[in-house]
Amino acid sequence: MRVVVTGASGNVGSALLRALHWAQPDWDVVGLARRPPEARLPEAGTDVTWHAVDVSDPASPDALRSALAGADAVVHLAWAIQPNRDQAYLARVNLDGTRRVLDASRAVSAAHLVVASSIGAYAPAPAKPVVDESWPTTGIRTSHYSRHKAAVERMLDAFESAGPGPAVTRLRPGLVLQAPAGSEIGRYFLGRLAPLVRAARSALPVLPLPDGLVANVVHADDLADAIVRILQRRSPGAFNIAADQPIDPATIARSLRARRIPIPFAALRAGTELSWRAHVQPTDGGWLDMARYVPLMSTARAKAELGWAPRHTAEETLTALVDALADGQGWTTPVLAPR
Numbered sequence: 001m002r003v004v005v006t007g008a009s010g011n012v013g014s015a016l017l018r019a020l021h022w023a024q025p026d027w028d029v030v031g032l033a034r035r036p037p038e039a040r041l042p043e044a045g046t047d048v049t050w051h052a053v054d055v056s057d058p059a060s061p062d063a064l065r066s067a068l069a070g071a072d073a074v075v076h077l078a079w080a081i082q083p084n085r086d087q088a089y090l091a092r093v094n095l096d097g098t099r100r101v102l103d104a105s106r107a108v109s110a111a112h113l114v115v116a117s118s119i120g121a122y123a124p125a126p127a128k129p130v131v132d133e134s135w136p137t138t139g140i141r142t143s144h145y146s147r148h149k150a151a152v153e154r155m156l157d158a159f160e161s162a163g164p165g166p167a168v169t170r171l172r173p174g175l176v177l178q179a180p181a182g183s184e185i186g187r188y189f190l191g192r193l194a195p196l197v198r199a200a201r202s203a204l205p206v207l208p209l210p211d212g213l214v215a216n217v218v219h220a221d222d223l224a225d226a227i228v229r230i231l232q233r234r235s236p237g238a239f240n241i242a243a244d245q246p247i248d249p250a251t252i253a254r255s256l257r258a259r260r261i262p263i264p265f266a267a268l269r270a271g272t273e274l275s276w277r278a279h280v281q282p283t284d285g286g287w288l289d290m291a292r293y294v295p296l297m298s299t300a301r302a303k304a305e306l307g308w309a310p311r312h313t314a315e316e317t318l319t320a321l322v323d324a325l326a327d328g329q330g331w332t333t334p335v336l337a338p339r
Helices: 011-023 061-068 087-107 144-161 179-189 196-203 220-233 249-255 265-277 286-293 300-306 314-327
Strands: 002-006 028-033 048-052 073-076 112-116 167-173 175-177 206-209 217-219 237-241 259-262
Touching (some): 011 028, 011 179, 011 220, 048 061, 061 087, 073 220, 087 112, 087 144, 144 167, 167 220, 175 179, 175 314, 179 314, 220 237, 237 300, 249 314
């Protein structure tokens, strides 16, 4: 089978390449990235064929169709999180880019299209119910990430109702973490504050966090395992993918080796928004809104239909990421490499 992966050099893409190498070494794997790696990736085999394609480029449709030619399955993972001050750029990558991948997948008659949505696409649920894949995907209004993921869900609705085309699978993972993405995640969410994580772990006696920050996470390798199973079965529809237990303020505090003290959510959000506006760090308050208001996810469908189960707990996944942030760990692709 020929599988084409967009965003193949990123957090999820790198884990998927590793999983495909070990689970399906006979498959023909094609990786698309704006900046493909120049060297062989560790544990990803030598059989990945790379194409330099920028899905945000209006001139990219021809390159996309060429790279997707002969694809049995397309896994669309390309997504931009930063710079979140440049909403026009994010829309070019996340919305226009997704539309181009959908059009190219139909044009080359791919049989299966797997698209990365997110827990962030779900409608607000302040009481934190545990929901299945039928929960509305209208997003959190104050989060640009959530709005874009909800827009992609509507794009997929239209794509599926437009006539014959690929079987469509919607991935809805929690926040995807892994140690090899430590450098990237630090840059995206902490910016210049990322090097302070090492000092914070050893000298942070207390950590002020509000009660409402409870959210699903998933290790990138567990998400990659789910994608491989989806590809093997050509399973359509939506799948929630997450570790069995969410992270909460106590989990975060333990990962940072601190004692948590409660503060009002409004105080944390105001401080985050103020520091973002002052260019101290790159994360706006909408990310906190999403963490507070999205529901928790049931993964019963993935377990029943895919035979999938997470191998990593939420707490060990978060702790490994914190360790990686503190040590400046990364991976060998340009987007994951330490800087």
